Amino acid sequence: MKAVHFGAGNIGRGFIGLLLDKAGYHTTFVDVNEQVIDEINLKKSYNVILADEAQKQERVTHITGINSTKNPEAVVDAIVHADIITTAVGATILPIIAKLIGKGLKERLKENKDSINVIACENMIGGSTLLKKHVLENMTDDEQKRINNQIGFPDAAVDRIVPNQSHEELLTVSVEPYYEWVVDQEAIKGTKPDIEGITYVSDLAPFIERKLFTVNTGHAVAAYLGYSMSFDTIKEVMDSSQVCPLVRGALEETGRVIVKQYGFDEKEHANYIEKIISRFQNPYISDHITRVARGPLRKLGKNDRLIRPATLYYDLFKEKPIYLAKAIAAALNYDYHEDQEAIELQKNISANGYKSALADIAEIDEKHPLIEAVIQQVNTL
Numbered sequence: 001m002k003a004v005h006f007g008a009g010n011i012g013r014g015f016i017g018l019l020l021d022k023a024g025y026h027t028t029f030v031d032v033n034e035q036v037i038d039e040i041n042l043k044k045s046y047n048v049i050l051a052d053e054a055q056k057q058e059r060v061t062h063i064t065g066i067n068s069t070k071n072p073e074a075v076v077d078a079i080v081h082a083d084i085i086t087t088a089v090g091a092t093i094l095p096i097i098a099k100l101i102g103k104g105l106k107e108r109l110k111e112n113k114d115s116i117n118v119i120a121c122e123n124m125i126g127g128s129t130l131l132k133k134h135v136l137e138n139m140t141d142d143e144q145k146r147i148n149n150q151i152g153f154p155d156a157a158v159d160r161i162v163p164n165q166s167h168e169e170l171l172t173v174s175v176e177p178y179y180e181w182v183v184d185q186e187a188i189k190g191t192k193p194d195i196e197g198i199t200y201v202s203d204l205a206p207f208i209e210r211k212l213f214t215v216n217t218g219h220a221v222a223a224y225l226g227y228s229m230s231f232d233t234i235k236e237v238m239d240s241s242q243v244c245p246l247v248r249g250a251l252e253e254t255g256r257v258i259v260k261q262y263g264f265d266e267k268e269h270a271n272y273i274e275k276i277i278s279r280f281q282n283p284y285i286s287d288h289i290t291r292v293a294r295g296p297l298r299k300l301g302k303n304d305r306l307i308r309p310a311t312l313y314y315d316l317f318k319e320k321p322i323y324l325a326k327a328i329a330a331a332l333n334y335d336y337h338e339d340q341e342a343i344e345l346q347k348n349i350s351a352n353g354y355k356s357a358l359a360d361i362a363e364i365d366e367k368h369p370l371i372e373a374v375i376q377q378v379n380t381l
């Protein structure tokens with residue numbers, strides 16, 4: 001069995017690549033990072049270290065790499081012969097890789113009649129659906145019809161903390177032991193991929209929102225508030241008696257929304273929050289704040305981890321969230337000079353002011369009560 005996976009980065013190697021390997025796939029990693037691709041082709045294997053006391057290692061073998069900038073034709077060919085396609089490139093990269101995926105799928109439809117599934121493993125609601133939308137752009141009606149019939153784009157939620165890596169061996173990746181990969185089975189075409197570790201569900205919404213608005217909201221709150229107080233790592237933030245209660249406060253707010261919206265059991269959700277807080281405190285992981293805070297424009301988007309639970313909170317309870325507003329205020333102040341989105345964010349605020357910049361980025365009305373709540377918090381930071 002053959003898999004094509006876009007993005008040989010942290011989650012690509014440390015999570016999706018590992019599970020594909022265990023399920024018996026030969027994985028072709030597609031990436032623009034020449035060094036990583038060359039190393040994959042040279043070493044043909046790598047280690048995944050589970051970040052806990054035991055430090056167990058798992059070896060991923062049966063891998064090949066393709067540099068998509070230099071050799072797009074090889075990517076098209078790999079797609080023609082693949083049994084599954086996955087991605088972990090980052091939400092903003094999906095429209096870019098969609099062109100090559102579209103080319104590969106068109107070629108595949110000419111030569112190969114088998115159905116295939118394309119699963120975007122990104123931190124967003126509707127990642128595969130968005131990828132499909134871009135894949136279908138510039139296709140004829142007939143091509144669109146055939147893609148709709150034969151190619152599945154099931155949305156997914158993926159959860160495993162994989163920090164930035166620095167090991168002697170370039171491909172080695174250290175990951176937390178915990179993982180969750182939930183896939184929408186309703187959108188699968190043909191046979192469901194048999195991969196141990198995937199949980200198929202018929203309604204993904206509760207799972208992706210619970211994950212995004214707990215793990216990723218908690219992470220974002222820790223990162224932006226931690227950055228404003230000059231911490232370096234998530235663990236340091238979580239050990240701080242000043243910031244940790246603010247993270248908990250935000251997770252209580254998102255928890256209220258999730259429980260009300262999806263009917264999760266309150267006690268079970270409280271346990272879920274505790275489990276996540278303990279994952280943030282894993283002493284065997286050093287996760288830098290700037291990785292978790294990366295891409296503040298994306299993270300301040302209307303459907304993302306801060307704004308969506310905050311607006312839902314207001315809609316459901318007619319109250320303004322306090323902790324989420326504080327975290328959004330801290331996110332607005334995120335000015336890390338090596339993050340292109342942080343630079344753009346600061347330019348927007350300098351030109352237009354906090355209120356107008358936030359309304360613009362989050363696509364909410366300037367008169368929305370959340371804006372006023374955030375501005376109040378900006379003044380306290």
Ligand SMILES: NC(=O)c1ccc[n+]([C@@H]2O[C@H](COP(=O)([O-])OP(=O)(O)OC[C@H]3O[C@@H](n4cnc5c(N)ncnc54)[C@H](O)[C@@H]3O)[C@@H](O)[C@H]2O)c1
Pocket residue numbers: 006007008009010011012030031032033068088089090091093096097121122123158159160161162163
């Ligand atoms: N790291 C985590 O803890 C984690 C957990 C769950 C989900 N995710 C999600 O997984 C995705 C990847 O995150 P990551 O942490 O692995 O990031 P990463 O930066 O480590 O990996 C992304 C990879 O994509 C590659 N890439 C960029 N442009 C490309 C292109 N045009 N074609 C092919 N490859 C390209 C990069 O070179 C890089 O190797 C993101 O959507 C992230 O939100 C990450």
Ligand SMILES: O=P(O)(O)OC[C@@H](O)[C@@H](O)[C@H](O)[C@H](O)CO
Pocket residue numbers: 123158159160161162215216219220291292293294295
């Ligand atoms: O990947 P991002 O930029 O959307 O979010 C940063 C982290 O919160 C994220 O990568 C988590 O580590 C991951 O989602 C855990 O499952």
